[in-house]
Amino acid sequence: MLSHGGEEDWALKIDAIMDCCNDVCLAGKTQIQGLSPCMKGKRLSEATLTLRTPCQELDDICYENNWSLPTYHVSPSDGGFLADVTIKGVDFECSAGSSLLSNPREARESAATQMIAKLQSMAGQTQ
Structure with a gap:
């Protein structure tokens, strides 16, 4: 059982530990270009930079504008592949x-x- 003075000592110790942790985090921010060692995250080389594929983005554009969903045709050609996409508005x-x-x-x-770029270009010409 702690005495009343002991509880105050614990509170001071906890405050001191928190201050120390904050100081370590702040020191790390200046040393690592804004990244704190207290932060947990991925390195840039491990980062997910895109969450949606161009096909998903095009689907979303069509859905939001009540157009038909894209129709793709993929075919082999000269050791690789070519694809065409068509949409109707x-x-x-x-x-x-x-x-x-x-x-x-x-x-x-x-x-x-290519389709997204073409749509952006077409939309820009009509405005």
């Missing part, structure tokens, strides 16, 4: 193609990226 139909890529998924994502 209320007043347009648009197609875009990929460059030659080493696998079908990359070709499909390339076509979606």
Whole structure:
């Protein structure tokens, strides 16, 4: 059982420990370009930099605008793959193609990226 003086001593010790931890974290921020050693996270080399694929983004664009979902056609060509994507809106139909890529998924994502850029360009011309 702690005496009344002992409880005050514990409170002071806890405050001192918290201050020390805060000092360590603050010192680490200046040493590691804003990253505290108290922070738990991934290194840049391990980071997930994109959460959505271009195909998912294009699906979202079509869904949000009540357009038909994209239709993809992927085919082998010269040791790689080519992909085309087509979408239909209320007043347009648009197609875009990929460059030659080493696998079908990359070709499909390339076509979606081209389509997104084309839609942005078309939308900019009408404004």
